[in-house]
Amino acid sequence: MLFYTHLMIGIVAFILTKNFFSGGNEIIFFLLVLLASVFPDIDDGKSKIKKASGIIGSIISFTFKHRGIFHSVFMALGFFLITAIFWNSYYAFAILIGYLSHLFGDMITPMGIKIFYPLSDFKIRGWIRVGGIGEWVVLFGMVILIAKELLF
Ligand SMILES: [Zn+2]
Numbered sequence: 001m002l003f004y005t006h007l008m009i010g011i012v013a014f015i016l017t018k019n020f021f022s023g024g025n026e027i028i029f030f031l032l033v034l035l036a037s038v039f040p041d042i043d044d045g046k047s048k049i050k051k052a053s054g055i056i057g058s059i060i061s062f063t064f065k066h067r068g069i070f071h072s073v074f075m076a077l078g079f080f081l082i083t084a085i086f087w088n089s090y091y092a093f094a095i096l097i098g099y100l101s102h103l104f105g106d107m108i109t110p111m112g113i114k115i116f117y118p119l120s121d122f123k124i125r126g127w128i129r130v131g132g133i134g135e136w137v138v139l140f141g142m143v144i145l146i147a148k149e150l151l152f
Contacts, residue, residue, distance in 0.1 A: 008142035010037025013101035023090035036098025
């Protein structure tokens, strides 16, 4: 999925889940969901997040293959645990929600993701091509859901 589609799926994930969590600042929670919703593509040398993250992004995208460990549920859980232990479990859930929303977005594309990589090569994939008409439908649907939340 493309950058903006991931952001929109992240915003929808935030809207759907925010009321289940409390214990901190909701704006920080929201920003963390957004950040985590685009972060996994740091393993892609051409992604916006890789370019925005400077040398760290360069090292990660050089070292790890795209849609490998950074697109597995273990990385999502790893960031969740690290944040919960060293910072705050409320914000840890924000990162988990954003991260899982990213994995969901990539899961519905034909390339799919290896959700349990590197333990298993089991792959979940869908039929929505990146940048194709299906992605625009998803993006449009997300914008409608967000607009509905903001207006009603
Ligand atoms: Zn991705």
